[in-house]
Amino acid sequence: MARLGESAAHRLLADKLATAAVLGPVGIPFPALRGLCRKGEVLRPLAEIDEGGDLFVKPRHGRGGGGTFSLTRTGGTWQMNGRSVTASALLDRLSRAAEQDDLLVQERLVAAPDLADLVVHGRPPVLRVVTARYPGAAPFLHSALLSMGVPSSHPAHFLRGAVYAAVDPATGQLADGLSLGEPGERMTTLPWNGAPLTGRPLVALDGAVSIALRAMAALPPLPVVHWDFIPAVSGPVLLEGNTSGNWILACLPGLFGLEACPLTPMLASWRAAPPTGHPRSA
Helix, strand or coil: CCCCCHHHHHHHHCCHHHHHHHHHHHCCCCCCEEEEECCCCCCCCHHHHCCCCCEEEEECCCCCCCCCEEEEEECCEEEECCEEECHHHHHHHHHHHHCCCCEEEEECCCECHHHHHHCECCECCEEEEEEECCCCCCCEEEEEEEEEECCCCCCCCCCCCEEEEEECCCCCEEEEEEECCEEEEEECECCCCCCECCCCECCCHHHHHHHHHHHHHCCCCCCEEEEEEEEECCEEEEEEEECCCCHHHHHHHHHHCCCCCCHHHHHHHHHHCCHHHCCCCC
8 A cells, every 4th residue: 555644644534435445455444435436426316226235325524424314225116225216306305415425325324233233223223433642652542432323313413423432451341321411310220121231241342443443544643533333234344434423432441541641742742753754745
């Protein structure tokens, strides 16, 4: 893989298609690509990209789940995010989205069986693994966080769209859950189905951390990258990496003492480092 400068690495991670093209050949697992709808082009009929499995559509340059939706089909009827939609309405939705960006049509991942009680409306939980490094040093695991949907809220709702549980990197177990809408409250179980949280082992953690560290090492020296995974049936699958992940979520594991170090002084060390500490070109 050709070496990238730091700014090029930022641009790479902002482009999901390019990220998979660069990191896929070094063994990083991504969702299988079923089709690509180019921005501004006439869309291909869905029948040409549907290979019998469920699909997931996302903008090529989006982040935080914005503009994404699932597609399933029962007989001749399509469902978008679990709700029936006519073929013409679906084509209109895709066409409007493709006016803004390329659309990636991927396989729809299914959560591993041990996480089935954390799935909401077909949406599996998302594991965020944060890797970091000091200037001139090897990458390390900073923290990990599991995000679970809330049945009564839209996933894009920042305050009430998810329940978050930090992961103890030493034991691989979940800490208490919390909602950003009520940050002072702690959940030992999910309130809508009683699924256990506190002390629950997360089998996918070790595999996701290994993948994230390998991905981080394959890039130029970036201070922090937030990697989002689906803990799928086949193992952790990488959705994307972000160099500007949400600061609140990045710091949340620190509330439980489950971060390797505070982010602020670590990032400050990069500002103080001489240019040789973090080369910007190769």
